[in-house]
Amino acid sequence: MILGLEPWVFWLILMAVLLLIEVLTVNLVSIWFAGGALAAMIASFLGASVLLQIIIAVAISGVLLAAVLIFKPFDSAKNAQPPRTNSDRVIGEVGIVLERIDDVEGKGLVKVMGQTWSAVSQDGTAIEKNAEVRICAISGVKLVVERI
Template sequence: MIEWIQQNWWVAWLVLSGGLAVSEMLTLDMTLLMLAGGALAGAGAALIFPGLLWVQVLVAVVVAVALLGVLRPEILKRLHKGPGYRSTFDQLLGSTGRAAGEITASGGEANVNGETWSARSWDGEPIASGVEVEVIEVDGLTVVVQPRNKPLST
């Protein structure tokens, strides 16, 4: 068995590549996919240089680093600029939640989409604990909220 593996490293590289590609579905960060590409290049090197494991590893590492450094940033940039992409902060806009305590112009907390966020009142008026609020804007890591039943004033 060991002898067969030593003569057929390309199979191990393909299994590694497939495992990394499938694992990418859990992270969706494009990192494991780039490593899978490196492992696939290692499989190709194993077919060309079957007895030289160091060459296979070198090819796999060089290709993986190149993919991580060149291709991944470009893919992520295009993905994030694509139509319909909304970051987590953009998805908060218009969401509703409840004041976890009193929210004032200077601070407070609100539960929005099952998460507790630092919050402040949009118009500066205090919002009592338990009041249903709507996210008007996101300022850094703070949501700016308004009571849901209160019309916006300019």
């Protein structure tokens, strides 16, 4: 008896609770423990002692957890960089200065990827019209650029 219940009933309830927790969370939280509870329930049906059932539950849970930790780095979909879909896609691109960039006067336009942006120089120096620049960052609605 475990907590006044037949061992297989205890493991069944524990497994159900752990699976419910797993369903209610967005990450893998308790699935390996549910697997251990399932293995212990099977051991209970086969007549194993309660101590052996506990050892099996802990061992199987540990093996399942270790397997996830070992193979998780190979999950390329999780480790891949998300596609750049918004304004951040211009960072690192090369643009052409359409209007002289002068941080003191607050002027400057750059064309990059077919779009015209207000721009400031990364180091504060003026950059002449038609110069090629690399986009370093976005600050508010302005590109921060450096001369190439």
